[in-house]
Amino acid sequence: MRRYSIASIPGDGIGREVVPAAIAVLTAAAAKCGFVLEFRHFDWSCQTYLKTGKMMPDDGLDRLRDHDAVFLGAVGFPGVPDHISLWGLLLPIRREFEQYVNLRPVRLLPGIASPLRDKARGDIDFWVVRENSEGEYSQIGGRTGTGENEIVVQQAIFTRRGTDRILRYAFDFARRSGRRHVTSATKSNGLYHSMPFWDERFAAIGAEYPDVAADQYHVDILAARFVMSPERFNVVVGSNLFGDILSDLGPGITGTIAVAPSANLNPERRFPSMFEPVHGSAPDIAGQGIANPIGQIWSGAMMLEHLGETEPAALVMRALETALIAPDIARTPDLGGNGTTAGFAQAVRNTLLGL
Amino acid sequence: MRRYSIASIPGDGIGREVVPAAIAVLTAAAAKCGFVLEFRHFDWSCQTYLKTGKMMPDDGLDRLRDHDAVFLGAVGFPGVPDHISLWGLLLPIRREFEQYVNLRPVRLLPGIASPLRDKARGDIDFWVVRENSEGEYSQIGGRTGTGENEIVVQQAIFTRRGTDRILRYAFDFARRSGRRHVTSATKSNGLYHSMPFWDERFAAIGAEYPDVAADQYHVDILAARFVMSPERFNVVVGSNLFGDILSDLGPGITGTIAVAPSANLNPERRFPSMFEPVHGSAPDIAGQGIANPIGQIWSGAMMLEHLGETEPAALVMRALETALIAPDIARTPDLGGNGTTAGFAQAVRNTLLGL
Numbered sequence: 221m222r223r224y225s226i227a228s229i230p231g232d233g234i235g236r237e238v239v240p241a242a243i244a245v246l247t248a249a250a251a252k253c254g255f256v257l258e259f260r261h262f263d264w265s266c267q268t269y270l271k272t273g274k275m276m277p278d279d280g281l282d283r284l285r286d287h288d289a290v291f292l293g294a295v296g297f298p299g300v301p302d303h304i305s306l307w308g309l310l311l312p313i314r315r316e317f318e319q320y321v322n323l324r325p326v327r328l329l330p331g332i333a334s335p336l337r338d339k340a341r342g343d344i345d346f347w348v349v350r351e352n353s354e355g356e357y358s359q360i361g362g363r364t365g366t367g368e369n370e371i372v373v374q375q376a377i378f379t380r381r382g383t384d385r386i387l388r389y390a391f392d393f394a395r396r397s398g399r400r401h402v403t404s405a406t407k408s409n410g411l412y413h414s415m416p417f418w419d420e421r422f423a424a425i426g427a428e429y430p431d432v433a434a435d436q437y438h439v440d441i442l443a444a445r446f447v448m449s450p451e452r453f454n455v456v457v458g459s460n461l462f463g464d465i466l467s468d469l470g471p472g473i474t475g476t477i478a479v480a481p482s483a484n485l486n487p488e489r490r491f492p493s494m495f496e497p498v499h500g501s502a503p504d505i506a507g508q509g510i511a512n513p514i515g516q517i518w519s520g521a522m523m524l525e526h527l528g529e530t531e532p533a534a535l536v537m538r539a540l541e542t543a544l545i546a547p548d549i550a551r552t553p554d555l556g557g558n559g560t561t562a563g564f565a566q567a568v569r570n571t572l573l574g575l
Numbered sequence: 576m577r578r579y580s581i582a583s584i585p586g587d588g589i590g591r592e593v594v595p596a597a598i599a600v601l602t603a604a605a606a607k608c609g610f611v612l613e614f615r616h617f618d619w620s621c622q623t624y625l626k627t628g629k630m631m632p633d634d635g636l637d638r639l640r641d642h643d644a645v646f647l648g649a650v651g652f653p654g655v656p657d658h659i660s661l662w663g664l665l666l667p668i669r670r671e672f673e674q675y676v677n678l679r680p681v682r683l684l685p686g687i688a689s690p691l692r693d694k695a696r697g698d699i700d701f702w703v704v705r706e707n708s709e710g711e712y713s714q715i716g717g718r719t720g721t722g723e724n725e726i727v728v729q730q731a732i733f734t735r736r737g738t739d740r741i742l743r744y745a746f747d748f749a750r751r752s753g754r755r756h757v758t759s760a761t762k763s764n765g766l767y768h769s770m771p772f773w774d775e776r777f778a779a780i781g782a783e784y785p786d787v788a789a790d791q792y793h794v795d796i797l798a799a800r801f802v803m804s805p806e807r808f809n810v811v812v813g814s815n816l817f818g819d820i821l822s823d824l825g826p827g828i829t830g831t832i833a834v835a836p837s838a839n840l841n842p843e844r845r846f847p848s849m850f851e852p853v854h855g856s857a858p859d860i861a862g863q864g865i866a867n868p869i870g871q872i873w874s875g876a877m878m879l880e881h882l883g884e885t886e887p888a889a890l891v892m893r894a895l896e897t898a899l900i901a902p903d904i905a906r907t908p909d910l911g912g913n914g915t916t917a918g919f920a921q922a923v924r925n926t927l928l929g930l
């Protein structure tokens with residue numbers, strides 16, 4: 221029997237609720253399809269930080285290294301500054317395991333209306349390919365001077381290797397998925413060094429893919445176009461920061477960011493990839509059992525896909541989409557219902573077992 | 576008679592069409608209200624660059640310095656790299672004249688539908704206050720290494736003085752406008768030095784305004800919230816880059832970025848302020864006489880307001896809003912009509928003269 225060892229890190233806030241809910245669905249899919257998912261749980265979170273001064277143990281990354289994948293909930297909670305919690309857990313995993321691709325679908329699910337007038341399923345269906353390991357997210361820089369004279373420097377680092385590999389991934393993905401059109405997010409009119417370089421590499425790599433159409437927009441107007449004409453996008457590639465913004469805005473136009481998944485991929489498979497929803501730990505609703513588990517379940521489907529379990533991945537998505545349009549389904553409050561995290565996941569699980 | 580000397584820089588592309596159109600409206604308002612706008616034209620553009628190697632003459636800034644305001648169209652055109660054209664004209668004006676506030680209304684105009692389902696006038700009505708002189712827009716940095724080993728460094732510089740003054744402007748503006756709620760755009764979970772500093776200053780300055788509510792969101796989720804719940808915003812303050820993105824996205828949710836204005840303000844009035852639409856030079860439609868002049872006209876109204884001509888400013892806006900709902904008005908193609916730039920401006924002018 222095929223076995224996969226998965227490191228699960230529920231993390232903070234609603235991560236602790238949606239991860240078990242999603243695992244219930246994934247485990248059912250595995251049982252039905254004849255393979256085994258072995259989850260090993262790592263209870264690393266802002267609580268860990270408050271107790272030990274560290275988000276994870278010193279050998280944390282080594283403990284994850286031998287798993288087939290990492291299944292993460294959410295990181296960050298009031299009481300621990302965000303740059304401490306994220307640079308102590310999520311970001312080191314992305315970097316150490318060279319998960320340089322952050323892949324995020326922007327797609328309307330059935331039964332969830334877009335906030336955009338006149339846009340239905342099919343109108344909103346594209347992918348954001350985000351650079352996930354360098355760029356604007358950087359710990360290089362610091363403060364100098366005091367009081368009125370204080371100056372803060374923040375450096376962004378773009379390497380040719382890091383830039384080329386994400387652009388190449390985007391073009392390969394566009395080719396592979398049959399959506400032969402890549403749009404680049406730039407801001408070369410304002411950011412004097414980084415983005416002209418990004419544009420240069422986009423042109424150079426694009427030239428290697430004559431069968432894939434390429435265009436680019438400054439990120440400001442691109443954000444506006446996500447709202448005005450989402451149907452024109454297929455694959456959108458952006459730097460770490462631009463990809464981050466665009467891949468939250470994307471879910472925004474699909475009705476709720478609670479449903480959006482993401483895959484942090486090490487395409488070469490030298491290291492485990494990591495799967496997590498786009499949403500955060502949502503302190504405002506944490507502990508109530510009402511968080512929407514869809515983003516976590518969908519992330520789980522992307523994980524199965526990455527593990528090579530293509531059929532089971534499709535089964536999970538079919539169960540999710542079927543459950544979403546069932547008349548009696550108890551949706552979570554963010555989708556206008558009064559259901560619970562566990563109840564909704566249970567319904568997806570039952571639907572799946574019946575398919 | 577009150578006289579104002581205005582430096583007009585139509586710039587590139589549709590800037591050359593919308594600036595004269597807007598001037599026709601503003602001049603009519605001045606005539607009707609008994610003051611004089613003296614426009615002096617500066618023909619600086621990418622054409623200038625292609626001829627002379629510079630976007631403006633060496634003493635360009637000095638030639639602008641003694642005007643009461645600068646009225647700008649758009650800068651940038653294919654054939655000149657964007658970072659060359661913008662750092663050669665627009666950005667030096669903003670910096671040299673300490674126009675550290677970029678103020679942009681996000682407001683639905685009558686007769687223009689939001690692309691957001693269920694959002695009507697009143698639901699979308701807030702202001703973006705953008706830092707306009709430092710931060711992520713920086714020429715500091717460069718490239719090192721060659722070929723596969725190339726590395727590009729881009730520095731962002733945040734000064735305490737620059738950060739405090741924009742935050743203070745935002746809180747003052749919120750107080751003055753009676754919309755006592757400021758939302759800060761941050762990304763302190765990813766950007767390790769700059770944004771924790773920004774948050775710290777936001778908290779410190781906010782404490783000086785106990786009568787103004789303050790909250791903050793990471794820019795990714797904030798972008799999604801612009802789409803999901805625009806009605807909850809009043810004054811949104813952001814860094815140069817975040818403010819740029821949010822103030823294009825804002826107009827995106829109001830139906831078209833063609834109508835959005837901006838004011839580049841030197842609040843101390845030591846230097847001229849500059850007024851320009853949010854849209855760019857739109858090479859794709861330049862030269863056809865069909866560009867929408869609303870953003871430029873609205874920018875002109877903000878200029879009159881800044882000059883202290885409050886009534887005339889309101890008159891221009893009333894004329895614009897009245898014209899927009901007149902049944903026989905010939906709207907420009909971006910608004911679904913078949914009118915021309917000059918024709919639409921003429922209609923606004925006639926409406927104004929009849930008010």
Ligand SMILES: CC(C)[C@H](C(=O)O)[C@@H](O)C(=O)O
Nearest residue numbers: 409410440651661665819853
């Ligand atoms: C043209 C560009 C440099 C400019 C900016 O980013 O500031 C524009 O997008 C704006 O918003 O005024």
Ligand SMILES: CC(C)[C@H](C(=O)O)[C@@H](O)C(=O)O
Nearest residue numbers: 296306310464498764765795
């Ligand atoms: C939590 C934060 C550091 C993270 C990011 O910006 O990468 C999140 O927003 C995401 O998109 O995964």
